[in-house]
Amino acid sequence: AQKITQTQPGMFVQEKEAVTLDCTYDTSDPSYGLFWYKQPSSGEMIFLIYQGSYDQQNATEGRYSLNFQKARKSANLVISASQLGDSAMYFCAMSFGNEKLTFGTGTRLTIIP
Amino acid sequence: NAGVTQTPKFQVLKTGQSMTLQCAQDMNHEYMSWYRQDPGMGLRLIHYSVGAGITDQGEVPNGYNVSRSTTEDFPLRLLSAAPSQTSVYFCASSYGLSPNQPQHFGDGTRLSIL
Numbered sequence: 001a002q003k004i005t006q007t008q009p010g011m012f013v014q015e016k017e018a019v020t021l022d023c024t025y026d027t028s029d030p031s032y033g034l035f036w037y038k039q040p041s042s043g044e045m046i047f048l049i050y051q052g053s054y055d056q057q058n059a060t061e062g063r064y065s066l067n068f069q070k071a072r073k074s075a076n077l078v079i080s081a082s083q084l085g086d087s088a089m090y091f092c093a094m095s096f097g098n099e100k101l102t103f104g105t106g107t108r109l110t111i112i113p
Numbered sequence: 114n115a116g117v118t119q120t121p122k123f124q125v126l127k128t129g130q131s132m133t134l135q136c137a138q139d140m141n142h143e144y145m146s147w148y149r150q151d152p153g154m155g156l157r158l159i160h161y162s163v164g165a166g167i168t169d170q171g172e173v174p175n176g177y178n179v180s181r182s183t184t185e186d187f188p189l190r191l192l193s194a195a196p197s198q199t200s201v202y203f204c205a206s207s208y209g210l211s212p213n214q215p216q217h218f219g220d221g222t223r224l225s226i227l
Contacts, residue, residue, distance in 0.1 A: 004155075033213050045156075045203060045218035052213050091155060100171065101146070101205075101216060103155035 002027045004094050006104035013082050014112050020067070021077040021107050023092030032096050034075040036066065039089040039106070048090075051075060087111045115139050119204050119219035126194045126226050134189040134222050136204030144207045145187040146216070149173065149200040156203060162187055194226045 003026040013019040025034065036048040051059045051066045059066045067076040079086055092104040120135045138145065146161035148171075158171030162181040176198060178190040187206075191198060201223050205216040 035215060037218075043201070043223075044220050045205075047215040047217070050213060050215055093156075100158055100161065101148075101156075103148075103157070105153060105155045 002029070002032075002094055002096065002102050004092055004102050004104035006092055006107050008107045009105075010108040010110070012110050012112055015084060016081055019079045019082050019086075019109065021079075021090050021092075021109065023075045023077065023104060025073050025075060025092075025094050027073075027094065027096070029096050032094055034066065034068070035093045035095065035101070036064070036075075036077045037091045037093060039091065041088070045091075049077065082111050084111050084113060117204055117206055117217050117219035119202075119222050121222060122220065123223050124225070126191075126224065128194060128196060128226060130191075130194050132191050132194065134191075134202055134204075134224070136187045136189065136219060137185050138187075138204075138206040138217070139185065140206065140208075140217065141184060142206035142208055142217070143184070144214075144216075145181065146171070146205050147177070147179065147187070147189045148203045148205065149198075150203060150221075151200050159189065159202075191224075196226045198224065199226045200224060 005024045032053045034051045038046045049061045049064045051068045063080045065078045089106045091106045093101045117138045143164045147159040148156040150156045157173050160179040162168045201221050204219045207214040207216040
């Protein structure tokens with residue numbers, strides 16, 4: 001069975017600092033995708049970044065990067081130069097060939113001015 | 114540029130009532146799905162569809178029905194509402210069946226069952 005684990009229920013980070021949100025996964029399927037979504041207090045789910053299991057390089061999207069360590073089965077999200085608007089819930093998710101998304105329980109990130 | 118549209122945004126029901134949560138997308142996406150979000154549990158898949166006329170169960174399908182008569186619409190039906198179905202419901206859609214297609218989410222429906 002596939003499983004996503006986010007071990008940090010909450011994090012407090014000073015504005016302008018970098019932050020790493022942890023995500024580990026468990027699967028025996030060689031083909032999968034890893035996603036990060038942001039959910040601000042308004043409730044919508046915003047897609048941030050994607051990493052494929054066969055991708056050789058770590059994905060980057062602006063201030064977001066995904067630290068993909070396949071052997072360790074980890075897919076941590078790194079946010080550089082954090083901003084107050086980054087305060088939100090962050091979910092790691094995993095998909096497989098049939099596109100079912102399995103979500104972790106999320107990390108609530110609070111940026112402190 | 115509507116994307117995924119969910120209606121209603123809020124709903125209060127009494128135990129035993131039935132209702133349909135609507136979901137429509139205008140991106141010609143083949144894949145659509147319904148999730149529920151409960152505190153401390155992330156999002157859990159209820160039902161999904163890989164195309165018109167095809168639906169399948171997800172992780173928590175009991176108490177819910179779906180149908181997919183068109184590519185655009187994927188309604189979720191609560192047959193007899195129970196307090197345990199109080200949750201926030203999200204509809205999502207994406208292209209095709211490859212793992213690298215991010216799902217686009219609607220804004221959610223907040224449902225309370227009294």
